[in-house]
Amino acid sequence: MADIDPWFTRLLPAELAIVVPTFNEVRNVEQLAEAVARALPGVRWEMVFVDDNSSDGTSDKVRRMALADSRIRILHRHNRRGLATACIEGILATAAPYVAVMDSDHQHDERILGEMLARIKQDGVDLVVGSRYTEGGGLGEWSRKRVLASQLATRIASGLTRVPMSDPMSGFFLVRRDAFMRSLPNLSSVGYKILLDIAASAPTPLHIAEVPYTFRTRQHGESKLDTLVLWEYLQLVLDKAFGRYIPARFMSFALVGGFGIVVHFLVLTLLYKLVGASFDQSQAVASVVAISNNFFLNNALTYRDQRLRGRSLLYGWISFNLVCATGAAANIGIADWLFGRNTYWILSAIPGVLISVVWNYAMSSLFTWRRK
Template sequence: MERVSAYATNPESNNFEKFEEPAVARSAERSERSVPKKPLVSLVTPAYNEALILEKNLTILCEYMASLEDEYEWELIVVNDGSRDNTGALAELFARKHSKVRVVHHEVNSGMGQALRTGFDNALGDYVVVLDMDLSFAPSHVERLLDKIRATHADVVTASPYMGGGKVSNVPFIRLMLSVGANWFLGFATKKKFTSITGMARVYDAEFLRSLNLRSKGMDINPEVLHKAALLEARVEEIPAHLRWIPQNDQPKSKRRKSSMTTMKILKHTWAIVFFGFLFRPVMFFVIPSLLFFAISLYSLGWASIHSWTSYQFLIAQGAIATTFDDRISQAVAQAFQSSPHSFVIGGMALMIAIQLFSLGVLSVQSKQYFEEVFNLGTAIYKSTRN
């Protein structure tokens, strides 16, 4: 065995005595320094009344993450969002058997956004991956998301079933149309070609994620993240994904009730989508309608002008009493208004609305610029405070 020599003072003899120290410890220390540290991945999954599928799906997730251990360290954070069944107890029991699983509890149901924020606050990883507990996006998406974010050095990578190569299975038609419409609308609002802005299956660069002061408590947390990423000019990428819902007949009864309950929240979710569309691009809520009203005013006032010109020609042909040009024009307009008052009324009102909306559009652009300046300043302060 290789050994290294050293000298130490013997306090009794005041002489130097030679002794030998094994080189194994130092060799191992050098070896550890030469081996790159594997990134730590925090997998966050919210859970609300998931008792019937919890243990099975957590087992699937743990087995899958274990298959990535050659490349990644990992931890699994389960956020029990105030479940009314025994989800919390089952999650704790599972965590006691698996050292890499941690459970965080909400006393009451606080919403998807708050559950994710809690998970983010407890994540220790270099990357934070989010999946739904029902595994509507299969665990195999995790490795693909991680490969993409490491290859592109992006801040966020989303799994999109709506881009080329993506796929959707078993999603009810109405829900699918609402989702596609919402993502198209938000994609248009952001002026980016993102196909999935509301989706939850994502991977985040942890440093970037910790720089965000998130406020949403519901499902609108997903567009909020991308809105703030756009303000910070962060890099966002997408990968094609397969969104697969479990058929209703194959779901436990409690899960069927949950699906019907979420359907009742469609209006609230729709409002959140419209609101974030406004935040992304407020000018389109004013300028586009103003152009529409301006076109209506041109059409109506055009017909009013034609009627006035026809009346003027008629007065000239009949030998009008009025001798001055201004008097003849006034009489012509008065006759045109009597014959077609709606052209004047609609045209005038549409023109006033168009001017007001356009003015609000200009003000919204100015306000958005001020907001972005304040947001960037606030983000810098928030980051320094957290650090």
């Protein structure tokens, strides 16, 4: 890595920290650090790479870079995953008064970092967003399907930020430390859109400026976005909209449970009406299938950050069945008790269902997806 600044400037405290979450980005990190150095001549900066235990040697690569350049730092996380939490921990790991967040895959244009820093030093600016949608910005080589999906997500997010922002879904921004600290207590840390989380969590609306840039094509490695990021985005939106009343994870758990009811009745109808099995047999099989469906969906969606794998997946399935069996017993008992007191049958069933959902959520959080 070429040294751009005189050696003595690297001994001064960093004015700007650039937080870069990484996972299997060994071919990108050195090129990114060199590009940032060229983009910030005369600026006292440091880069904090937050690596989620990459299997390709990313953290070892960054350590070698750090030995050659004191501006490079590594925060190596073990048994923890998630873009939002990586950004938060990276921001908290530096003392710099200004912190930028950007990806490691060269899709964000590091050449606008200097302009972003200049803008945030203006009076009253808390946050500067690298925007793809403001005049002068662009989405590069995105497909029409991805453009439409991004535009829809942007419209949904705009209602949560409380301030005009053309690109609330951007992953490229620069924030004042004091502004971030005001948002910190209310952050959801869900999903991958940390900018939206910061803006929506601020106790008072942030003062925001935007700098245009054109989204670039990834140079090396594979995209970390998968089909489940839409669900994480939905969880974040639900949490920002209703989280003060109902936890977003509980809402996700309840949605999965609602789908499980549909699965239950489909299997019951198939076996009882079409196959000709007895009602008791059909009901038993439908219950097992629905509970298993709920377990695997919750493992993939609701508890994605605590996803069970290998042997833990089997133990989790067993504990989830035991939890749900207890919840079902409570459901039936409460419903029967109310019905026996001449309560209308629908009104008898609803309290049992609600108590069963709350029980299943609370107990599975304790015994199935318990945090280590």
